[in-house]
Amino acid sequence: MDVVIVGAGPTGLALGIDLARRGVQALLVERERGLFPGSRGKGIQPRTQEVFDDLGVLDAVRAAGGPYPARLIWKDGEPVGERPMFEEIPADEGTPYTDPLMVAQWRTQEVLYARLVELGGRVAFGREVTGLEQDADGVSVRFADGTAVRAGYVVAADGGRSAIRRALGVGMTGEPVDPASFLVADVTVTGLDRDHWHTFPAAGDAGLALCPLAGTDDFQLQGRLPEGTRAELSLAGGRELVAAYTHLDPGRVTGVRWISDFRPRTGLAERFRVGRVFLAGDAAHVHSPAGGQGLNTSVQDAYNLGWKLGAVLQGGAHEALLDTFEEERRANAADMLGLSTAVHRGEVRRGRATVQLGLGYRGSSLSVDTRTAPAGIRAGDRAPDGRVDGVRLFDAFRGPHWTLLGASLPRIRSLPSAPESYGPGVFLVRPDGYVGWAGETTGGLREYAERAGAFAGA
Missing domain, CATH: 3.30.9.10 (D-Amino Acid Oxidase, subunit A, domain 2)
Known part of the structure; x- marks a missing residue:
């Protein structure tokens, strides 16, 4: 088994979908006998709609809500x-x-579950994790029924009271919001x-x-x-x-x-990675529900981690790529915690601040911009939609691959240019829809692509 995902909420299901479409062998295990029955996280922000578009579920999610x-x-x-x-x-x-779309959480999870099954994935319900041990080669996960499973990596998506986080001894800092x-x-x-x-x-x-x-x-x-x-x-x-x-x-x-x-309270895990185990979703960060940031931040954790696990497990990327999950997502979660608290207290209006379209990773070690005076879109920014020679970018991006705009590179899907809104340059767009590399020419592009696993699975 490549990956065990603990928890079949929106985080675990979204990650399961992303891994399944990459051919990664993943097992989702869920303590409960079925999917969560309530509406709790009902707001689907525009950035998450873009994620769902890529994962092939946006039409179904739209039909499930309004x-x-x-x-x-x-x-x-x-x-x-x-x-x-x-x-x-x-x-x-x-x-x-x-x-933003309103979709009851139980309906969102039904859509994600159906997509997971369509891709050949599955959820083992009624499987409560009671402990785990990891070594240099993998992780052994123990269940309440006395059985165990061995995997290369484990992702804890088991909620704010995460049993995996406690088993790892990872603390969570935060404060009451109200x-x-x-x-x-x-x-x-x-x-x-x-x-x-x-x-x-x-x-x-x-x-x-x-x-x-x-x-x-x-x-x-x-x-x-x-x-x-x-x-x-x-x-x-x-x-x-x-x-x-x-x-x-x-x-x-x-x-x-x-x-x-x-x-209402906030909580931020001190670490998002311990060896071969990752914390995602509410297991890593707990929000006030105000402003609809929790579920959306959680889905984007899964979207960030999925392509990196795929790149490493399929042999084209160095294992160090997985360190960038904590580097990128913990900083993002901290920002979102501050935002959701400010919305709860009436200090920030729901709107441009909460739709998550402005989030990015400019400070990440994976964001490389070699231009001397970059204008427009920069490395680490969300890659906007647009058209190149009649091709819609979001259609070109859809799938588990990288996309190159403004040049060509063997084994990477390429378009001859970027829309004017991007500004001048060459842009390599990550599988999660962010610009990873930008340059005036292709100098240094291949080296970056190899380091970031852009050729993995190609």
Whole structure:
């Protein structure tokens, strides 16, 4: 076995898809008997839509959800104002997706799981990991049923309470974001339209919101409770909150699909790699749900790690390439933690800051720009969409390969130029849609491509 992925949430499933399309033998193991049943991470940011486009699931994800409705504010049983949820960002040729999608997490996971199976991957449900040991050649993973499996690498995508992280002895630093308790549930409600995200503010920053979950018949109930109080995690508890904060009769809440409570906090693992074991998703970073950064940052962890594992395991890249996962993703996660906390506290508006299109890796050791005065896109930047000789770049990028713009190199897919928006130069685009190398000429390009594993599997 090449890779064992622990956890079949969005992180593990996205990584499983990426490895499967590269021909890497990977096994996903999940402690629960099935996929997560709730809506928890429902926002799919534009950058993640680009990732899903590449992984071949964007159309299915779009069909499973829909756009965010405007927020409708209620007071004393009457609507008193309507506000858009997000700052409007116009689309252009380089950024075709600018609006967040609302997709219940359970539906996103169903789409990802179906794609994984289509590619020949699988998930072993009901397999709880109880420990692991690693040596110079691989990792042995033990399960609660007494069995074990041996793999070259292990990826912990097993959530904020990661058993793998604890087994490795990796600490997590963070802080409370809000002193209040929150409740979130997927409920069926009558008596409210599905065209608005209904919010019911109360004294002392407490309040309730009922958001129609696109692509389902449910609403997501979100409650911020007065400090020092908690709600019962049941249908009765949901009805009690609706009675306390809204004008609706509590009997309008007719069912609960899933319910949970939490106190918003941040957490950042001290390390994202220990030998042959990697931490990704919530196992590596825990966010406030405000601003929709957690699931998206997690999927992009998987997208960053997948091509690097593929390059190493298929023999074309040095094992040191895997060190760049922690180098790139830990810094990114730290930035996203600060952003999600600022959104939670009302310091940053949802919009350009939260769509994740401006994220990049300019400071990474994998980002090399040999131009003397680079203009436009630089090494480490996201590679925008566009057209070259009638070919759409995102179509050219789609797949597990590297793409060269403005020159040709044997064994690498090439286009004769880059769009004007890129500026002058030659650009080598990584499999995860970031510019790895840029130069005025091809001098040094082959050496970089060999070091970064661009020829692996070609």
